[in-house]
Amino acid sequence: MDFNFTEEQTMIRDSLARLIREQYDFDTRMGVVKSDSGWRPEMWAQFAELGLLMAPFSEDDGGLGGGPIDAMVVMEEFGKGLVVEPFIPSVVCAGGFLKHAGSAAQKEEHLQAIMGGASTFAFAYAEPRGRYNLADLETTAKKEGSGYVLNGHKAVVIGAPWADKLIVTARTGGDRRDEGGVSVFIVDKGADGVTTRDYPTVDGRRASEVYLENVSVGADALIGGEGEALPLIEQVVDEAIAATCAEAVGAMGVAHQMTVEYSRQRKQFGTPIGKFQVLQHRMVDMFMEHEQSISMTYMATLKLGEDPVERKKAVSAAKVRIGQSGRFVGQESIQIHGGMGMTEELAVGHYFKRLTMIDSEFGNVDHHMRRYTALSATDLKAAAE
Amino acid sequence: MNLEFSPEEVAFRAEVRAFIEENYPEELKGVGSREDLSRDEFLAWHKVLGKKGWAAPAWPEKYGGTGWTSTQRYIWSEENARVDAMMPLPFGVSMVGPVIYTFGNEEQKARYLPKILSGEEWWCQGYSEPGAGSDLASLKTTAVRDGDHYVINGQKTWTTLAQHADWGFFLCRTDPNAAKPQEGISFILVDMNTPGIEVRPIITIDGGHEVNEVWLTDVRVPVENRVGEENQGWTYAKFLLAHERSGIAGVARSKRGIERLRNIASTEVLDGEPLIKDDSFARKISQLEIDLTALEFTELRTLARESAGKGPGPESSILKVKGTEIQQRLTELTLEAVGTYGAPYVRGLPDDGSNEFPIGPDYAHYAAPTYFNFRKTSIYGGSNEIQRNIITKMILGL
Numbered sequence: 140m141d142f143n144f145t146e147e148q149t150m151i152r153d154s155l156a157r158l159i160r161e162q163y164d165f166d167t168r169m170g171v172v173k174s175d176s177g178w179r180p181e182m183w184a185q186f187a188e189l190g191l192l193m194a195p196f197s198e199d200d201g202g203l204g205g206g207p208i209d210a211m212v213v214m215e216e217f218g219k220g221l222v223v224e225p226f227i228p229s230v231v232c233a234g235g236f237l238k239h240a241g242s243a244a245q246k247e248e249h250l251q252a253i254m255g256g257a258s259t260f261a262f263a264y265a266e267p268r269g270r271y272n273l274a275d276l277e278t279t280a281k282k283e284g285s286g287y288v289l290n291g292h293k294a295v296v297i298g299a300p301w302a303d304k305l306i307v308t309a310r311t312g313g314d315r316r317d318e319g320g321v322s323v324f325i326v327d328k329g330a331d332g333v334t335t336r337d338y339p340t341v342d343g344r345r346a347s348e349v350y351l352e353n354v355s356v357g358a359d360a361l362i363g364g365e366g367e368a369l370p371l372i373e374q375v376v377d378e379a380i381a382a383t384c385a386e387a388v389g390a391m392g393v394a395h396q397m398t399v400e401y402s403r404q405r406k407q408f409g410t411p412i413g414k415f416q417v418l419q420h421r422m423v424d425m426f427m428e429h430e431q432s433i434s435m436t437y438m439a440t441l442k443l444g445e446d447p448v449e450r451k452k453a454v455s456a457a458k459v460r461i462g463q464s465g466r467f468v469g470q471e472s473i474q475i476h477g478g479m480g481m482t483e484e485l486a487v488g489h490y491f492k493r494l495t496m497i498d499s500e501f502g503n504v505d506h507h508m509r510r511y512t513a514l515s516a517t518d519l520k521a522a523a524e
Numbered sequence: 525m526n527l528e529f530s531p532e533e534v535a536f537r538a539e540v541r542a543f544i545e546e547n548y549p550e551e552l553k554g555v556g557s558r559e560d561l562s563r564d565e566f567l568a569w570h571k572v573l574g575k576k577g578w579a580a581p582a583w584p585e586k587y588g589g590t591g592w593t594s595t596q597r598y599i600w601s602e603e604n605a606r607v608d609a610m611m612p613l614p615f616g617v618s619m620v621g622p623v624i625y626t627f628g629n630e631e632q633k634a635r636y637l638p639k640i641l642s643g644e645e646w647w648c649q650g651y652s653e654p655g656a657g658s659d660l661a662s663l664k665t666t667a668v669r670d671g672d673h674y675v676i677n678g679q680k681t682w683t684t685l686a687q688h689a690d691w692g693f694f695l696c697r698t699d700p701n702a703a704k705p706q707e708g709i710s711f712i713l714v715d716m717n718t719p720g721i722e723v724r725p726i727i728t729i730d731g732g733h734e735v736n737e738v739w740l741t742d743v744r745v746p747v748e749n750r751v752g753e754e755n756q757g758w759t760y761a762k763f764l765l766a767h768e769r770s771g772i773a774g775v776a777r778s779k780r781g782i783e784r785l786r787n788i789a790s791t792e793v794l795d796g797e798p799l800i801k802d803d804s805f806a807r808k809i810s811q812l813e814i815d816l817t818a819l820e821f822t823e824l825r826t827l828a829r830e831s832a833g834k835g836p837g838p839e840s841s842i843l844k845v846k847g848t849e850i851q852q853r854l855t856e857l858t859l860e861a862v863g864t865y866g867a868p869y870v871r872g873l874p875d876d877g878s879n880e881f882p883i884g885p886d887y888a889h890y891a892a893p894t895y896f897n898f899r900k901t902s903i904y905g906g907s908n909e910i911q912r913n914i915i916t917k918m919i920l921g922l
Contacts, residue, residue, distance in 0.1 A: 141526050
C-alpha cells in the first residue's frame, strides 16, 4: 500500500501548476470564458507539449506509460485553476474508449491525434430523456451496407463546440433501456447530417446539443463489439468520474483556502470574522470535507482496475461523497464571503458554480447512492448463497 | 500509488488471523464494545497478547513494540475486528505508556512499561475534574511538596474503569502562582491503593458503571513518581491526547458493526420483506458505509504520513471527529433496525432464576444501551468541538 506519487507524476503536477499560475490566472480565465471561442487552442497545444495529453496512456499506445493516477494529478490542477479545456472529454473519455477497445487502425488514426493535441473529441452520451442511465438511449444506429446510419439527439455535450470528432453512444438493437444492444461510434463532427446548437454553460465551459440526422459512418467507426458496449461505456465513465472527483478536490481546496484567507481580512464588529468560533468551526468542517474528498478520490482512482462490482461501488461511493462535500464547501464559501461571495467579480463564486455542476456530471448523489445500494444488495445476496 | 498488499503483508495477515483464531478466548467472542465486563474478561486477550509480545504494536521495539509497519498495524486491527476482539484498554497501552517511554526516566520505564504490556497493572486517567472538562487546564487538584513526597488533594471525575485500576496518571497543579493555567501542572503516577483515595461510581444513562469520581484527600505520593519536569505536565498531557486521538477512529470495528447491522436488517421484517430491502433504510446504511470508506482512506493516508517519520499531528483530530460521528450513527441505526425490541431493559430484568434472556432477539439486547453509551464518544478525548478548535488553530491558523 503506497500513497506516494512517482517522480513523473510530481513533475507533471509541478509544471502544470506553474503553467496555470503564469498563464491561467483568474482574470485571464474570465477573458477566455467570455471570448467568442471560449477556450484557447494554444493552451491546449501547450498542454500537449508538456505531455499531459499522453500521460495516462501506455508506452505501447505511444503514451508516457501512466494511467488514471496521472489523469487524477492533471485534473486536480485543472480544478484549482478552473481550467475549461476538455481534458476529460477528449483524453479520459475518447482516449479511454480507444485505449480499452480501439482497433490498431483506430488507435493509429485517432489516439495519436488526441495525444498530440491535433484532434479534440467530445463524448456524446447523454440524452434529453435518459437522465443518468447510460443505456437509456433513443439514438439509433442502423446497419446499412458495411456501415451504420445514426439518428438522434445528444444532450449537453461538453466541449463539443471545440471538438472535431465525437464519440456517440447509440442503440444498434434491444429496447430502450436494455443492457444489450448499445454501441459506440466515432463520428466526424463535420459529417453530413450532424448539426449542433452551441452554448455556454453556467460554470464557464461550452457545450452543444448534437442532432444526428441520417449520419452515415463506416464500419471502422464502431469501437468494440456491436451491441456489447455497455460494460465498456461504464468502465470509461467510471474513469471519467474519478477524474471529475479529482477536479472537484482541486476546486474545493481553493474555495476553502480563499474563504479562510477572506475571514482573516474581513473585519466586522471590530475584529476579523475568522476569530468567530461559529465561522471557524464551519471552515474546519469544510477542511474535513476536502480531506475526505481527497481520500475518496485516491480510493476510487486506485480501484478503477478492480472487477466491475468493486469498481462501480468504489466510484459511486466517491461520487456520492464528492457531490455532498462539493455542495457543502461551495455553499459555505459563499456564505462566509457574505455579499462579496455573490459577486461575479470574485473568483470564489466561480468555484462554487463549478462544484455545483460537478454533482450533475455522470450521475448525481442520488443516482450513485442508488447504484451503490443496489450493488451492496448484490453483494449480500452473493454472500448468502 | 497502489492499494496492493505485498506478499509479506498477505503472509502477515494469514499469520495473525491464525493466531487470533487459535488464541482468542472463546467466552469473549461477540462481546463487542460492551463495558460491563469483569476485570478478567477485559484483560483476557490483553494477557495473551502480552505473552506473545503483541500488546502494544505501535510502541518502539526497544520498549516492547512489534516493529510492524503502519500497514501491518492496519491489518492487525482489521483481523481483530473480524472477531470483535476486546483489545487492550487504551489507558496503559495508548496513553500513559507512550508518555513514560517518551518523557520518563530509565527507572520509570523499567518499573512501569513491562507491566503495562503484560496486562498485570491496570491504569486509569486522572484528567477531568468537576470544574475542568473541555477547559482541562483550569484543573484545581493540587500536589504540594512535602520532603520526598507530593501531597495530593482534589477531585477527578469521569475516570473510566477506575474501579479496576492499580495505577492512575494524574494531572495536578504544582505551582498555583503560575502566569498561565497551562503552566504549573505536573504529570504524576499514583498507586490507586494509596490511603486517601476513594473511587465512587457514576452510573451513566445506559445504566452501566463505566466511569467514576476519584476523591483524593492528603494522598502522599513519592516525588519519583512524577514524569518529566515539574510544572511541565501540560506538554505531556497534550502529547498523550494526540496519541489518544489517533487510535480513536475505530475504522475496523465500525466496518464490523456495519456488517452486523446488515445482518440485523436482513433478519428484521417490514411488510413481509427483509428491512434491508426498504429503500430508505438501505440508503442510510449506504451513506454510513460510504462515509466510513472516506474515513478509512483518510486514516490510511495519515498512517502513511506517520510511517514516513511524522508523528500523529493535528490531522488526527479529523479521525477523532469523523470516527466518533460514524460510531454514533452506527449505534443509532442499529437501534433503529431492531425496532420495538430496543425497549426491554437488559440490566433491569427481574431475577426470576432463569439464566436465559428470553425477550426479543439476541442482537437487540444491547442496542439501546450501546446507543446511549456512545453519546460519550463525541464528548471524551477532547470533545468534537475542542477538536475543531485544535484544527482552527493548528491547521487553518486562525
